[in-house]
Amino acid sequence: MNKLIDSLLSVIDRATEKRARKAATSVGRRSLLSRTGLALAGTALVPVLPFDRSPGNAWAATGGDKNDQYACSYWRYCALDGVLCNTAGGSLTSCPPGSEASKVSWVGTCRNPNDGKDYLVSYNDCCGKPMANSTACLTSERERPGYRMGLHNDINWCMANANKGYHCTVAVLVGMAE
Numbered sequence: 001m002n003k004l005i006d007s008l009l010s011v012i013d014r015a016t017e018k019r020a021r022k023a024a025t026s027v028g029r030r031s032l033l034s035r036t037g038l039a040l041a042g043t044a045l046v047p048v049l050p051f052d053r054s055p056g057n058a059w060a061a062t063g064g065d066k067n068d069q070y071a072c073s074y075w076r077y078c079a080l081d082g083v084l085c086n087t088a089g090g091s092l093t094s095c096p097p098g099s100e101a102s103k104v105s106w107v108g109t110c111r112n113p114n115d116g117k118d119y120l121v122s123y124n125d126c127c128g129k130p131m132a133n134s135t136a137c138l139t140s141e142r143e144r145p146g147y148r149m150g151l152h153n154d155i156n157w158c159m160a161n162a163n164k165g166y167h168c169t170v171a172v173l174v175g176m177a178e
């Protein structure tokens, strides 16, 4: 048995040696070096795969009253990322005096627990004043990580307003989801 294994190994050895010699004659040292260099450079250029750095919705409402509009657990806030305007001199749907609604917004789909139906909710930022010292919520249901442009809500939606300072966020019902 040992003899058989020995002879098998020597056959493999010889074959490997033969291939290595053949490669050494057909591929010059310079060519080998340049190919190795190229392979190494290529590896360095391979983009690092993106990954989600978000804190796992650290402020996400887990449980809580779905009908309390002053709590992050309120059903309309299912995809909200911001501080509430209704505890900063505004209301659920209107900006506090001195600030104006963002021209662009993030729209989420939230289920109303009272009728079991899905609604589209527009989260408009209120702009033009420093950030309100108010309840901060981060639910962002169905949001995708930042590298999925357009599917990420960690954005200052005041970007299209003349006054881009973020103050707070309102949640306006815009319709029923199909």
Ligand code: ABN
Pocket: 081, 082, 083, 125, 153, 154, 155, 156, 157, 166, 169
């Ligand atoms: N949409 C609220 C917000 C404002 C600034 C930065 C992140 C999120």
